[in-house]
Amino acid sequence: MEVPVTTTVPPQPIVDKRIFKQRVRQRLGLDDLIRRILLVLIAVWLFVLLIYPLFMVLARSMQDKQGNFIGWGNYSRYFASPTTSISLQHSLTISVISMVITVLLAFIFAYGLSRTTIPYKNGLRAVAMLPIFVPSLVQALAFIYMFGNNGIFTRAFGWNIGLYGPIGIIMSEVFYAFPHALIILTAALSMADARLHEAAEALGASGTRIFTSVTLPTVKYGLMSAAFVAFTLAITDFGAPKVVGGNYDVLATDIYNKVVGQQDFGMGATVSTLLLIPAVVAFILDRIVQRRQVTQVTSEITPLGPKPHRRPVQGGILAFSVIVAIFILSIYGIVLIGAFVKYWPYDMSFTLRNFTTFYVAGAQHRFGALVILWNSIKMATASAVVGTIVVFISAYLIEKSRGLKFGRSILYLLSIMPLAVPGMVLGLAYIFTFNNPQHPLYFLYGTMTILVISTVVHYYTVPFLTAMTALKQMDPAFEAIGESLDAPFYRTFWRVTVPMALPAILSIAMYFFLNGMVTLSAVVFLFVPGNELASLAVMLLDDAGESAQAMAMASLILLTGLTARGIFYLLTRGVTRRTQAWTQRHQQTT
Numbered sequence: 001m002e003v004p005v006t007t008t009v010p011p012q013p014i015v016d017k018r019i020f021k022q023r024v025r026q027r028l029g030l031d032d033l034i035r036r037i038l039l040v041l042i043a044v045w046l047f048v049l050l051i052y053p054l055f056m057v058l059a060r061s062m063q064d065k066q067g068n069f070i071g072w073g074n075y076s077r078y079f080a081s082p083t084t085s086i087s088l089q090h091s092l093t094i095s096v097i098s099m100v101i102t103v104l105l106a107f108i109f110a111y112g113l114s115r116t117t118i119p120y121k122n123g124l125r126a127v128a129m130l131p132i133f134v135p136s137l138v139q140a141l142a143f144i145y146m147f148g149n150n151g152i153f154t155r156a157f158g159w160n161i162g163l164y165g166p167i168g169i170i171m172s173e174v175f176y177a178f179p180h181a182l183i184i185l186t187a188a189l190s191m192a193d194a195r196l197h198e199a200a201e202a203l204g205a206s207g208t209r210i211f212t213s214v215t216l217p218t219v220k221y222g223l224m225s226a227a228f229v230a231f232t233l234a235i236t237d238f239g240a241p242k243v244v245g246g247n248y249d250v251l252a253t254d255i256y257n258k259v260v261g262q263q264d265f266g267m268g269a270t271v272s273t274l275l276l277i278p279a280v281v282a283f284i285l286d287r288i289v290q291r292r293q294v295t296q297v298t299s300e301i302t303p304l305g306p307k308p309h310r311r312p313v314q315g316g317i318l319a320f321s322v323i324v325a326i327f328i329l330s331i332y333g334i335v336l337i338g339a340f341v342k343y344w345p346y347d348m349s350f351t352l353r354n355f356t357t358f359y360v361a362g363a364q365h366r367f368g369a370l371v372i373l374w375n376s377i378k379m380a381t382a383s384a385v386v387g388t389i390v391v392f393i394s395a396y397l398i399e400k401s402r403g404l405k406f407g408r409s410i411l412y413l414l415s416i417m418p419l420a421v422p423g424m425v426l427g428l429a430y431i432f433t434f435n436n437p438q439h440p441l442y443f444l445y446g447t448m449t450i451l452v453i454s455t456v457v458h459y460y461t462v463p464f465l466t467a468m469t470a471l472k473q474m475d476p477a478f479e480a481i482g483e484s485l486d487a488p489f490y491r492t493f494w495r496v497t498v499p500m501a502l503p504a505i506l507s508i509a510m511y512f513f514l515n516g517m518v519t520l521s522a523v524v525f526l527f528v529p530g531n532e533l534a535s536l537a538v539m540l541l542d543d544a545g546e547s548a549q550a551m552a553m554a555s556l557i558l559l560t561g562l563t564a565r566g567i568f569y570l571l572t573r574g575v576t577r578r579t580q581a582w583t584q585r586h587q588q589t590t
Helices: 017-060 073-080 082-115 121-128 136-147 152-157 166-190 194-202 207-218 220-236 239-244 251-261 265-295 311-339 369-400 405-420 423-434 448-458 461-472 477-484 489-500 502-518 534-543 547-579 581-589
Strands: 341-343 347-350 358-360 363-365
Touching: 017 265, 017 369, 017 405, 017 423, 017 448, 017 489, 073 082, 073 265, 082 121, 082 166, 082 220, 082 251, 082 265, 082 311, 121 166, 121 311, 136 152, 136 166, 136 239, 136 311, 136 534, 136 547, 166 220, 166 239, 207 220, 220 251, 220 265, 239 251, 239 534, 251 265, 251 423, 265 405, 265 423, 311 341, 311 547, 341 547, 369 405, 369 448, 369 461, 369 489, 369 502, 369 534, 369 547, 405 461, 423 448, 448 502, 461 502, 489 502, 502 534, 502 547, 534 547
Parallel strands: none
Antiparallel strands: 341 347, 358 363
C-alpha cells in the first residue's frame, strides 16, 4: 500500500498588521482630509458665486421698487401688459427661426468638410470660425454698414431689406451661432460608423437613400445638440438685438431697459427669471441628447472618412461653402474698412482718428482704443489663469476622488449649471448680491475682479466638461501607483496628471481668454468708468453714434483674438510633441 505523500507548508512570517494598517490609514486619512477640504471649498465657490446670486434674483422678482414682498405680483403685472409680455413671444420666435436656419446652413457646411473631398477645407474651416473671435454686436454693426438704410447693398441695388427688427436680429444670430453649430455637427459626422454605410452600399442603396436612411439617423443627436446650442445662443444674446433690434423688444433687451432705462430692478429680475426658464429647458434637453449620443460611440466603431461624391453634389456643396466663406470675409472686411474711414458712407477718406482719443461712458481716454483694449486683455488673461486653475482642480477632485459619491455628483451638477444661466441674468444677480454694503464681498463690486469672476462663472461649464473628458481618458492606475509609492495625491497630480493633460489645459485657457475678450451680457451691468472693456466700448460707442470708432475697437478685438489663437496653436504643437509622445509610441507598437 502506498503511503500518501504529505507536503509541509513552510511557516509564514508573522507580521504585525496593526503597524501596516496604521501607516496606511494615516496616509490615506491625510489625503482624504485635504481632498474633502478642497471639495468643500469648491462647493462654497459654486454656492457663493452661482446658487446664492440666482436665489437673490428670484427673491428680488417678488419685491416691489421699495423692496416690499409682493409675491407673484410682478409676474402678473408683466403678463397683464401686452406691450411688455410681447418680448417673450418675440424671443421664442427669433430663437426658433434662427435655430432652424443655423442648423441647416451648418449641416451643409459640416457635411462638405467631413464627408466630401472638396478642396480648400482648411481655409473654409478657418474662415467659418471667425465669428467666435468678436462679440455678436460687431456682426450687427457690419450688417448695418452693408444692409442698413445707407448700406452698400441698399445703395447699390436700391432694395432695403428692413434690417432693423426681426430680420436683422435673425441674420445676426445665425451668423453668431453658425461656428458653434458647425463644431458640433462636424464632430457628429466624423463619428459616424463606416460599417453602416458600407452595408447600405453593398445592398445597392442609392446615395439619396443612404443619406436619408443612414446618414441623418446616425447624426440625429448631433443635430439636436446643435439645435439646442443655437437656440440658447439666440435667446440669451444681448448684443445683436441691442444694435439692430429697433423697436422689436426681446427678453435680453427688455432686462437692460428695465434695469438701466427705468431703474425697475424688480421687473428686471422678473424678466431675468423668465429668460432663465427656456435656457434651462434647452440645457436639460441638450444634456439628455449628449448622454444618448455618447452611448452610441464604442471602441468597435470604424470612423467614416471623406469620400468622393457625384460631381453635381460636390460642386454644389463647394459652391455653397465658398459663398458662405466669402460672405463671412466680406462682413469682417467691412469692419476693417469702417475702422479707417472718417464717416461711412459719405466720407470714405482714410483716417486714424478712430483709434485715438475719445469718450466712453463719460471717461476720456488719451490713447483711445488701446487703453480699453488693454483692460480687456488684462481681464481675459486673469480669467484664463483663474478659470483654468479652478476648473481643472475641481474636475480632478470630482473625477479622481474616492468616496463621497453623492457629494461629488452634486458638485458635478452644480458645475454644469452655469451653461443654463444667461449672461444678463448672472450680471443682474451679481448686482443684487455684491452691491450690498452688508455683504462680506462688497469690496469686489465695481472692480476688475468682479468682471473676472463673472466671466469665469459664466463660461465655467464647457472648460469643466473638457477637463472631465481629459481626466476620464487617463488610467486610474496612475493614482493607485502613486499611493503604492507613498506619494500624496497632490504630487501625483502635479507631476503626472498635469503634464499629461497639458493640451487640454491650454485649450481651457484659450477658451476663457477668447470669451473674456468678447463677453458682453455678463458684464454689462458690472463695469464702472475706468474699467470699460473693449466689447462694452463697442456698444457704448455705437449708442453714442460713433460707429466708426466702434468698428475700430471691434477690429482690435478681432486682431487680438486671432493673435492669441496663433500663439495657442504654436504652444499646442510644442506641448503635444513633449507631453504626448508616449501616445505616439503606443500607437506605433499596437
